[in-house]
Amino acid sequence: MREKLLYLLGAAAILIVARNIYVISGLPGEESQGAIFKIIFFHVPLAITALTCGTVACVASVSFLVTKDFKYDALAVSVTEVGLAFLAGNLITGSIWARIIWGVWWAWDVRLTSALVCWMLYASYLMIRHAVEEPTQRARLAAVVSIFAFIDVPIVILSIRLFRTQHPGPVFFSSTGSFPHDWSMIMMWNLFAMFMLGAVFTVIRLRQEETQRELDSLRRMAHAF
Amino acid sequence: MHAFSPILLLAQAVSPEDITREMARLQRNYEFLSYGLIVAWLVLVVYVLMLVNRERRLKREIGRLKAMLEERQKK
Numbered sequence: 692m693r694e695k696l697l698y699l700l701g702a703a704a705i706l707i708v709a710r711n712i713y714v715i716s717g718l719p720g721e722e723s724q725g726a727i728f729k730i731i732f733f734h735v736p737l738a739i740t741a742l743t744c745g746t747v748a749c750v751a752s753v754s755f756l757v758t759k760d761f762k763y764d765a766l767a768v769s770v771t772e773v774g775l776a777f778l779a780g781n782l783i784t785g786s787i788w789a790r791i792i793w794g795v796w797w798a799w800d801v802r803l804t805s806a807l808v809c810w811m812l813y814a815s816y817l818m819i820r821h822a823v824e825e826p827t828q829r830a831r832l833a834a835v836v837s838i839f840a841f842i843d844v845p846i847v848i849l850s851i852r853l854f855r856t857q858h859p860g861p862v863f864f865s866s867t868g869s870f871p872h873d874w875s876m877i878m879m880w881n882l883f884a885m886f887m888l889g890a891v892f893t894v895i896r897l898r899q900e901e902t903q904r905e906l907d908s909l910r911r912m913a914h915a916f
Numbered sequence: 917m918h919a920f921s922p923i924l925l926l927a928q929a930v931s932p933e934d935i936t937r938e939m940a941r942l943q944r945n946y947e948f949l950s951y952g953l954i955v956a957w958l959v960l961v962v963y964v965l966m967l968v969n970r971e972r973r974l975k976r977e978i979g980r981l982k983a984m985l986e987e988r989q990k991k
Contacts, residue, residue: 727945788952
């Protein structure tokens with residue numbers, strides 16, 4: 692039942708995205724950017740999903756440090772890994788847009804740099820988990836790294852408001868935004884689909900984490916014999 | 917008559933070729949948009965493949981360990 696629901700959610704998310712790609716392809720191009728501006732419909736939802744994953748990871752890490760319950764550690768690692776994939780998609784789409792509009796693949800701008808640092812911090816979180824063998828020590832150390840990495844999340848979000856950046860200002864959820872209402876709705880549907888995909892990936896990854904724990908206990912039993 | 921003159925001027929100035937050219941101008945960079953979308957989805961597809969691969973590896977390992985433990989218990 693749970694398995695079917697999971698696949699159903701994934702299929703629904705893909706259908707929503709496919710329908711949105713069709714709608715977006717019919718939209719007119721932007722005066723100064725041409726069709727490349729349409730990348731924002733994916734670039735922004737990818738970023739919001741990734742940063743939400745970082746927030747959930749931080750909450751799960753704090754919960755682990757308070758309760759010492761390993762289910763929170765499993766949630767933190769699952770959601771971090773999923774967020775990392777979404778953030779990679781965000782950085783790549785942004786880079787392709789920058790190549791056309793700015794003429795360079797990358798600029799050491801506050802928003803771009805803080806997003807890259809965020810990706811590297813969460814990547815180092817996963818690397819640290821691989822480096823520590825003992826489960827309790829690994830979970831505790833990883834939780835601390837996850838909370839530390841989360842400091843960068845508000846910096847990424849607020850960078851375009853607090854600093855003068857090359858990155859364009861917010862066009863959604865902002866009083867200065869210039870997106871028509873129906874375009875914002877397409878973006879919201881894309882965001883909804885990304886959240887659904889993120890949730891499906893997280894549940895699958897969480898199940899794998901449970902299987903990994905079962906495997907670890909079987910290994911211990913095998914060694915005890 | 918004076919009020920209609922800009923419309924008349926516009927009708928004379930804008931040809932179907934101009935409209936086609938303007939539409940093409942607005943749709944420029946479409947190629948790069950498709951590259952961006954392909955790469956973004958490719959990242960997620962690669963992640964799904966990694967998940968599937970890990971799932972298979974875990975199941976294989978658990979099966980192997982269970983069989984080994986059963987074998988040892990029989991002895």
